[in-house]
Amino acid sequence: MDRRPHTVRDWMLAARDWLWLRPWFPRRFGRLPVVRILARRTARDLFDLCAGFVYSQVVLAAVRLRLCDILAEGPLATAPLAARLGLNEEATRRLLDATDALGLTMPRPRGRHGLDELGLALVGSPQVAALIEHHALLYQDLADPVALLRGEAGETGMARFWAYARSESPSGVPDGRVADYSALMAATQTLIADDILTAHPPGRVRRWLDVGGGEGVFAAAVARRAPGARVTVFDLPAVAERARTRMAAEGLADRVGAVGGSFLTDPLPEGADVISLVRVLHDHDDAAVRTILAAARRALAPGGRLLIAEPMAGTRGAEPIGGAYFGFYLMAMGSGRARTPETLRQLLAEAGFSRITMADNHQPLLVRVCVAHAEAA
Numbered sequence: 001m002d003r004r005p006h007t008v009r010d011w012m013l014a015a016r017d018w019l020w021l022r023p024w025f026p027r028r029f030g031r032l033p034v035v036r037i038l039a040r041r042t043a044r045d046l047f048d049l050c051a052g053f054v055y056s057q058v059v060l061a062a063v064r065l066r067l068c069d070i071l072a073e074g075p076l077a078t079a080p081l082a083a084r085l086g087l088n089e090e091a092t093r094r095l096l097d098a099t100d101a102l103g104l105t106m107p108r109p110r111g112r113h114g115l116d117e118l119g120l121a122l123v124g125s126p127q128v129a130a131l132i133e134h135h136a137l138l139y140q141d142l143a144d145p146v147a148l149l150r151g152e153a154g155e156t157g158m159a160r161f162w163a164y165a166r167s168e169s170p171s172g173v174p175d176g177r178v179a180d181y182s183a184l185m186a187a188t189q190t191l192i193a194d195d196i197l198t199a200h201p202p203g204r205v206r207r208w209l210d211v212g213g214g215e216g217v218f219a220a221a222v223a224r225r226a227p228g229a230r231v232t233v234f235d236l237p238a239v240a241e242r243a244r245t246r247m248a249a250e251g252l253a254d255r256v257g258a259v260g261g262s263f264l265t266d267p268l269p270e271g272a273d274v275i276s277l278v279r280v281l282h283d284h285d286d287a288a289v290r291t292i293l294a295a296a297r298r299a300l301a302p303g304g305r306l307l308i309a310e311p312m313a314g315t316r317g318a319e320p321i322g323g324a325y326f327g328f329y330l331m332a333m334g335s336g337r338a339r340t341p342e343t344l345r346q347l348l349a350e351a352g353f354s355r356i357t358m359a360d361n362h363q364p365l366l367v368r369v370c371v372a373h374a375e376a377a
Contacts, residue, residue, distance in 0.1 A: 053139070055102060056132075056135065056139070058095075058098040058099060058102060059102065059104070059132055060132055060133070060135070060136060061095065062095070062099055062104055062119075062122075063122075063129045063132045063133060064133070065085050065086070065087075065095075067085065067095070067099065067104070067105070067119075068104060068105075068115060068119040068120075068122045068123045069123060070084050070085070071105060071113065071114055071115050071119065072115060072120075072123045074114070075108040075112035075113060075114035076112055076113065077110070077111050077112045077113075078092055078093055078096070078111065078113075081096075081113065096113050099119070100113070100116070102118065103116045103117060103118040103119075104116055104118050104119040104122065105119055125191070126187070127187045127188045127190060127191050128191075130184060130187045130188065131184075131188060134161075134184055137157045137158060137161055138157075138158060138329060138332060140157050141153065141156040141157050141158050141332040142328060142332065145328070148328070148331060148332060149331075153332075156332045156333070156334065157332075158329070158332040158333040158334070159332070159333060159334040161180060161181055162181055162283070162333050162334075163177035163178060163181065164178075164236060174238055177238075178236060178238045178239050178242070179242075182214055182215050182239050182242055183215075185214040185215070185217075185279075186214055186215040186217045186246070189214065189217035189218050189278070190217060191363075191366060192278070192279075192309065192363065192366050192367050193217060193218050193221035194221065195361050195362050195363045195366070195367070196218075196278065196307070196309045196361065196367065196369055197221055197222065197225050198361070198362070199359040199360060199361035199362075199369045200307055200359050200369055200371055201225065202222055202225050202226035202229060202274065203226070204226070204228065205222075205226050205229050205273045205274050206228065206229060206230065206273055207229065207230050207231075207232075207271060207272045207273050207274075207301070208222050208226070208229050208230070208231045208232070208272060208273065208274045208275075208276065209231075209232050209234060209268065209269055209272035209274070209275045209276070209299065210222070210231065210232070210233050210234070210275075210276045210278065211234045211235075211263055211268060211275055211276065211277050211280065211292070211296065212234070212235055212263060212277060212278070212279075212280035213233035213234065213235055213243065213258075213276070213278070214233070214235060214239060214242075214243065215239065215242045215243045215246045216233045216243035216246050216247050216252075216256055216258065217246075218276065218278050219231045219232070219233045219243070219247075219256050220246075220247065220250055220252055220256060222276075223252055223255050223256050229255070230255060230257075231255060231256045231257075232256070232257050232258065232259055232269055232272070233256065233257070233258040233259070234258075234259050234260075234261060234263065234268055234269060235258070235260070236260060236261070236262060237260030237261070238260075239260075240258040240259060240260035240261075241258070241260070243256075243258040244257075244258045263291075263292050263295055264288055264291055264292070267295065267298070267299070268295050268296065268298070268299035269299065270298070270299045270301075271299075271301050272299060272300060272301060272304060273300075273301055273304050273305070274304060274305050274306075274307055275296045275299060275300055275304065275305075275306050275307070276306075276307040276308075276309070277292070277296070277306070277307070277308045277309070277310075278307075278309045278310070278367075279309065279310045279311075279367065280292070280310065281308060281310055281336075281339070281344070282310045282311060282312075282326065282330065282336050282337065282338050282339065283330070283333070283335060283336040284335055284336050285335050285336060285337075286347070288335070289347055290347065290350065290351065293306075293347060293348060293350075293351035293353070294351050294352075296351075297351050297352045297353060297374055300374040301374075302374065302375075303373070303374065303375065304373075304374045305371055305372070305373055305374070306348070306353060306371070306372045306373075306374065307369070307370075307371055308344065308369070308370040308371075308372070309361075309367045309368070309369050309370075310338075310367050310368070311326055311338055311365075311366065311367055311368070312338060312339060312340060312341055312344070312367075312368045313326075313337075313338040313339055313340045313343075314340040314341070315364050315365065315368060317364075317365065318364065318365040321338075321365060322338040322340075323338075326338040341358055341368065341370065344356075344370055345370075348370075348372045352374070353372035353373060353374060354372070354373055354375050355372065355373040355375075356370065356371070356372045356373075357370070357371050357372075358370055358371075359371055
């Protein structure tokens with residue numbers, strides 16, 4: 001077991017560790033301004049790590065009680081707000097103390113409360129509210145994180161929710177098992193579709209294939225931006241049927257079709273100029289990702305492009321999202337991991353793609369965009 005420092009930075013970190021772990025260090029140096037600032041920041045960060053679950057439950061309560069929707073109509077005093085929420089006044093004051101502290105609400109004159117910036121954002125993004133509600137399932141699976149890490153948690157709620165994740169026959173998953181997750185994906189797809197297509201405009205594409213495209217929300221966004229394109233959704237048969245229904249309701253059935261199948265076992269429709277994988281690869285382990293990428297390479301027209309959009313590990317400013325959040329979310333789900341752009345590049349190169357680039361998009365915390373080319377022979 002090698003614990004020796006090997007680089008200059010490693011030596012510096014070893015010295016820091018040694019100092020901070022000495023019991024006399026805070027007594028002798030704790031009053032120094034720099035040390036005091038660091039200690040306070042560390043204490044706050046540690047407390048936030050401990051209290052994060054409570055913060056999330058406060059937000060869940062606000063969503064279920066429709067607190068922000070009610071205050072979107074205008075500020076209210078505690079008594080009338082309590083009546084709207086179905087709570088007593090003491091519970092309402094307790095809730096408002098919490099939502100004020102978290103930036104959802106804020107005090108207004110004459111004892112009233114209104115929305116703060118995060119509350120305004122939540123009202124304007126019902127998709128986020130759907131995600132907050134969904135996470136109640138994840139918290140149940142994380143009640144004993146050590147059991148989850150050791151593989152002793154049994155079947156998780158997340159694995160049951162994402163029915164395809166551990167199914168031996170994904171194509172046979174019935175509509176009753178795909179309805180909930182398909183609706184959630186459709187609701188949240190609108191958060192990212194425009195961002196992806198602004199970073200990589202469809203241009204004059206003729207045929208676009210959206211693999212794992214769910215109910216067709218992203219495919220519809222492509223069709224609207226590229227009026228001359230024929231767009232196809234490829235997803236499990238029960239999901240593809242839901243996509244056909246949605247496209248018919250949106251008046252796009254003549255331009256957006258859907259094909260049912262499993263991208264792990266069935267060939268993809270061939271000849272597309274662009275194939276997109278939007279929030280697909282991170283749900284799967286490396287072996288499945290290699291299968292998906294190889295299938296996409298075979299299906300693309302010569303000179304075609306593969307567009308990948310998903311949350312990625314190592315994204316600057318969003319390191320906890322890739323490393324902590326998706327690490328445990330996908331472990332509870334039963335497959336997949338967030339990958340770095342470098343890891344994706346390697347997998348794409350193995351599948352025969354070239355000219356692999358990262359496109360700049362406005363919301364890299366939600367997804368990053370990677371484009372790869374299938375060069376003509």
